[in-house]
Amino acid sequence: MTYWRRVCESTSEPMYKYNLEKMYNRLVVANRESVYDYVYENWLKDYKEMFVYAWTDKCRNFGQRTTNRVESQHANLKRYITRGSSLVRIARCVIDIVET
Template structure:
């Protein structure tokens, strides 16, 4: 590193490539992703933090907020049910609607209830669960919820209904049921899959023990590739 310390090497890369950045001593990679009007994902920011604590999330989100003009503030934020992150989003972006990732909800439900279903029964249950989530109006939500309840009671699986209602629908339905989330414009974004994809993409470039400088250079490659793809999409569109 030409005699530089790891932090000096990192800051040289960030400075040379005109990054907007802030630093404090924390080691874990997190990604913030946005969406273009042509349905392309792009990385807004990368954060390297050591623990998923509320104060760390608040620090990251405040740094992002400081880079944005008022017209660029997020209107919708989708996360998994990481309460520290949800609370941090509420603090830093109080006017943004906060949604829960439906993919992660399904994974949690399947993991919790897997002993109660064989494969066929699980698929039937998930089809009814998705109808509840996709309900286009509040009356349809109540209808689909009653139908889910009746199906599970007949199948002697009232315990499953109690789990999904008490752990997800009772307190969080406003964050993932379409009848309620569609009250604000969200362009159909209901999962964090785009973020997971970008995170996996970054991790493909990294090895255990990668330096912060290496992480920064990987971010540069990824962002430049994204920019090229987005420009091509806009050029084709126009």
């Protein structure tokens, strides 16, 4: 599992290839080449772009991996906006939240 985590958390293609080779070598030594074949054929070959960091971590996120901060600010916005609020009031609320 450590080798699998390292493959998934590879931050670049060269690091991905390096970690994949290390996982392969470890599984061959342990006589578990079929495990590697399964993982590669069913997960990595077609789907690595969906979960390996080298492909998914392309946006600057300053270490944030959840949406808690966005959800918190959305809750703040909903608290200040009342039914029938004018567009100007909504815009001011958004500006205040963004500035904080």
